Amino acid sequence: MAETARQIADDLRARIDSGDLTPGARLPGEPALVKTYGVAKETARRALTLLVTEGLAVRRRGSGTYVREFRPIRRVGNRRLAKEGWGSGRSIWSADLGDREFTVADLKVYEAESPRQIARLLEIEASEPVIVRSRRFLVEGEPVQAATSYLPAELVRGSAIAQHDTGPGGTPARLADLGFAPVRFTEEVRARMPTQQEKELLQLSEATPVVEICRTAFTEEGRAVEVAQMLLDGGVYVMEYNLES
Amino acid sequence: MAETARQIADDLRARIDSGDLTPGARLPGEPALVKTYGVAKETARRALTLLVTEGLAVRRRGSGTYVREFRPIRRVGNRRLAKEGWGSGRSIWSADLGDREFTVADLKVYEAESPRQIARLLEIEASEPVIVRSRRFLVEGEPVQAATSYLPAELVRGSAIAQHDTGPGGTPARLADLGFAPVRFTEEVRARMPTQQEKELLQLSEATPVVEICRTAFTEEGRAVEVAQMLLDGGVYVMEYNLES
Incomplete structure (x- = not known):
């Protein structure tokens, strides 16, 4: 299960790196990830948390998770x-x-x-x-x-x-x-x-x-x-x- | 407590970086760390585990923890x-x-x-x-x-x-x-x-x-x-x- 969260986070990171998801863009929410990957809500949440702890994304309360805006x-x-x-x-x-x-x-x-x-x-x-x-x-x-x-x-x-x-x-x-x-x-x-x-x-x-x-x-x-x-x-x-x- | 383990690991890393502890050298064991830092055995163990997970040290069963030998x-x-x-x-x-x-x-x-x-x-x-x-x-x-x-x-x-x-x-x-x-x-x-x-x-x-x-x-x-x-x-x-x- 931890594997799966890591895999989803890696997929999202690849999309950020490729420019498919640009700085400030909203990342797919938990329901979208649950649907796309067929995983539990808890796994989807863990994937997004991984991106936040790695400094690639930020959470906005009640709104969702966004690609970090700070330009390299x-x-x-x-x-x-x-x-x-x-x-x-x-x-x-x-x-x-x-x-x-x-x-x-x-x-x-x-x-x-x-x-x-x-x-x-x-x-x-x-x-x-x-x-x-x-x-x-x-x-x-x-x-x-x-x-x-x-x-x-x-x-x-x-x-x-x-x-x-x-x-x-x-x-x-x-x-x-x-x-x-x-x-x-x-x-x-x-x-x-x-x-x-x-x-x-x-x-x-x-x-x-x-x-x-x-x-x-x-x-x-x-x-x-x-x-x-x-x-x-x-x-x-x-x-x-x-x-x- | 987690803080303390981190601090001990950082101290040991500084000693590795400075050359005080050379590749292949045996790191202080749990009892020595308990004595030096006045911490619980569990904290000493966690400090050594941190160095192992960070690739700076290796464990040898029944012998202790050693500075990784692989040269940069x-x-x-x-x-x-x-x-x-x-x-x-x-x-x-x-x-x-x-x-x-x-x-x-x-x-x-x-x-x-x-x-x-x-x-x-x-x-x-x-x-x-x-x-x-x-x-x-x-x-x-x-x-x-x-x-x-x-x-x-x-x-x-x-x-x-x-x-x-x-x-x-x-x-x-x-x-x-x-x-x-x-x-x-x-x-x-x-x-x-x-x-x-x-x-x-x-x-x-x-x-x-x-x-x-x-x-x-x-x-x-x-x-x-x-x-x-x-x-x-x-x-x-x-x-x-x-x-x-």
Whole structure:
């Protein structure tokens, strides 16, 4: 019986993915599913609940279940890091979002000892200080990403990178001002289930994985100048990368 | 109580991630967790069960719970598509795996009408025929990926791409032979929970997300010549991308 609910949910998900059911569309109700699949009402309800817990659908009291309206965010790895963007004062974020409204929340900027794993990536000693910038990003009011950046304090202490407002073009532009323009980036991408704390941080629904991206930025000379650890709501992000042979 | 089990599992996961607990290491047993966290035996058991269902640990009957030994697969987007590799007859896969043993299973090669979404990416009509190559990849006996490639039949019909064995360098090398060398690639990466069918296909444990990668390959002239849809076990893969500003 649980199998059947899963199968119905998978069918509906395929229809959402194919665009047959568009964002905001009303999903078939319990009676319709009972009729189509010849299942018990309880099974039909469970199928719809699966889609809700997976973040694909929302329930409206007394009205039915609808395809989630939040549009996916397309994060184009290459475009967002292009010098044309931050070099002309735009934020990396505007490359992802176009005109969509976003806010930064819980911004904290402070100096601390480098965590061991970060120190390894920055090629510094674990006891050396780093400037840490942590914040959450909300798009149209929904938290979609938590990010923490680490930069060697000896490089950026006293610059706008150690302030709340990094100025036009943000951190990459300020690194360039200091003579450490980032020109090469490595991104490591992983998918996993969130911890309880992460689930609360991003207000994730029950069966939504997170995407963890660890980006290291290098100067022309190959010096690692920033490590950014990003935690993305797997339900809303599509990562795009453009590669050459 | 459920909260506490989650918290203990998260602590243990952090120790696995940091390398404090290495692959194959024995995790603290129930009595040790009861003592350390001051919880009930049932809670300690639930914490260990969470790690098992998430694919991070395995149980050995009468012995305890151990960190899963299967080493992650690092899939370097750039390196695997580099012409130096397939141009000299190596498979894209050997770039990911080095000396690790892998096998291809369930290989099917056939001609079919293009699915609508694929046709859009290949910029052909939905009714036009494509050569489809579908298979699963097993590493050290474990299924880690299912992949299906689609190529316009009018381009590759009669070539080794329509055979089981594509020959040295595989599909990219044969496309090059035909005058359609792939030089640019776009990869779209998504994370989500698997369907029941996908869970069986990749033998995924209970709380393991999949990573879906859709890659389109383009010739120098910008013609789309292949779309590959890949489904990866999110528990074993790390995707790496190298970018320039």
